[in-house]
Amino acid sequence: MDFGFKISPSSAVNLDNVDLTLYNRLLEAEPDICKCIACGSCTASCPANRFSGMSVRKAILNLQRGKEKETARMLSNCMLCGKCTMVCPRGINTRHLILSICKLYKEEAK
């Protein structure tokens, strides 16, 4: 029967099912991730944000939730310009973080 609407699939993330092996490896290489306070300065300054929704804050969050595909899609337009590093109030080396993510995670998501 068509009600004209559907039940949308659940967007809940079950953290028990998330495989965090890669994230833990990233954490080893980039312990600074823990410093992030999710203030969003990086998002606000990012020139790639309007093209691929790039945001270092969200990228970190997505990885913690195991949403690697989303992160890879965001990163695909990063220009490594370094603005996020300059504005980060916690002094996180976001450029190196982005390069480390690029090294560790796969691209297949695209």
Added chain:
Amino acid sequence: MRERFLTGYNDFVLPFMIGMIFILSYCAISLVRIIMQLPKEDRKKFFISLVTPKTIAKNIRDIFCDCLFHVKLWKRNKLLGYMHSSIAFGWFMLIVIGHIEVLFYVPHRAKLFYFPIFFRYFVAETESTMKGAFFFFLMDFFLLMVLSGIALAMIKRLQSRLFGMRRTTNPSFLDLIGLYSLWAIFPLRLIAEGFTADISGGSFLTKSLNHVLNSFLSDHTNMLPAWWAYSCALGVFFIVLPFTRYMHIPAEMLLIPLRNAGIKIRHARKGLAKAQVYACPSCGLCIDACPMGVMKTHIKDTTVYLNRQIRRNNEARIEEISDKCLLCGKCTAVCPVGVEGDKLRIAQRSIRRYAINQDYSNISAQMLPISPGNISPAAVSAPESAATVKNGGKVLYYAGCMTALTPVIRKSMESILTKAGVDYELMDKDGGLCCGRPMMMAGRFDQARQMVEKNTEIIMNSGADTLLLTCPICYRIFKEKYDLKGIEIIHHTQYIDRLIRSGMLRVDKDTTRYVFHDPCELGRGCGVYEEPREVLSCAGELVEATKNRKESICCGGSLGSLSLGFDKRKSMTENALANLMAGAPDIIVTACPLCRSTFNRYADRPVEDIAEIIDRKCVTSAAGPASLNPGGSN
């Protein structure tokens, strides 16, 4: 001269001959390998340059000036220059005169390789030498010159500060063997020739030594051990040479023609990069030059150690060293042999593989400002700007990412342009693409090229004939990698200088003291030193920093470093600031948004961009900007 031995041979020449044959074949094989590793077009370029008279002359001049006379070291420090040139030039002359002696006195022995080296052992003096007045005197003179250089080298090991070097390289084990054998060669030669001086003749050094030796070692059989020792020292030096820093001697002679042929680094480890790594003499001048050197922990991350690790194929350390560097290019600027530390590091970064590779094909030019469908109404309604392109058409102002974070620079620049009556348009008002230089610095050339292509499309479609940049980082890549036919690429320091010269801007002069900090990418990167200084001296009194121009110290904020954290950069910024204080300036001026914000964090006095100063100081009332606009499109 007559010969003492019919055979013209003695067993002691063997160590020398083994070493010599080894090093010659090693160099020949390496030479062929490096040339074969060059890309085809580079190899062609190289061979053509070898037969072009102009480059031949330049090669010969450079080899004499750099390898023998060490002109660059003389300019740095007289004692350092004398030490190196006395050893290199003195030794060279000993070899040349040695060969002339053989050709002159015993020409039939010229085909024997070792004969010029051990000449004095094999001959006995006759009347023909005029008691050693000419050749022997020269030989002794140059031997004394080399010995004085060796003595200085020994002193330098203990007191490098006398030679203008605060820190020198830590020699490796093999370097030390090479060093000691090199030091031993010339004193041993003196003793060996001293023993034979009463037979073969000699001059002021060897003859006098002979009298001393004869007084307690009168037996001639004592001479053989001395000649053996001399030959062994030479043999050991030649055998260890390929594995020590002394490989720079043959490698530099290859590097000079390669450089003069205009070849660039194309591969991280092969071809030119390899020639550069081997041409590094481990002198350690880059250690004092490196802005990271203010922290002792970074000393092993300088170019000289990068070269050493590349020779050892120590991948972990190569990655660490090449990622940490700020790419300020100062080591390249001070290097006496022309090793390009910054480019070498970018090349190392470029061989790294990433699983996620950025791709910008989803970004169309329409999504960006200043594209055909997106031209602002102001530009469209100014048709005369197209008609008078030759007469100085529209200026396209690309602020860039870093200027976007320091909006005061953009505001000041726009204000200056308005005051001067220049018809301009902003390329990235609501955000644009990055210029590609940061990506290039990270060694990801494919990604950078995509950005370059996108930006080129936008700029070519904008109808402007001048591209104005307020960021030296952008300026450098626009100069080096963009192909913008008919569009002049200009940095704002140059543009302001031009506006002032042509009278479109008038600046009030007062007694404020300014110091100009040369940003790495503008100064060493693009060679722009004069224009900012010209501009500043129009606005006030210009004072100089202790280290300026080519030797200016990086502010520490550089995007070049991938791994250097925020906390590690503070001491570098403070060191760079201290350097600027020499003339007690009132205001620190720079021409780079990144330097400005980095300095601003720790400086005890105002830090401003050159555009801010000029905007504040320029007089608008003098006459209508229109009438002052000689080349403009009014």
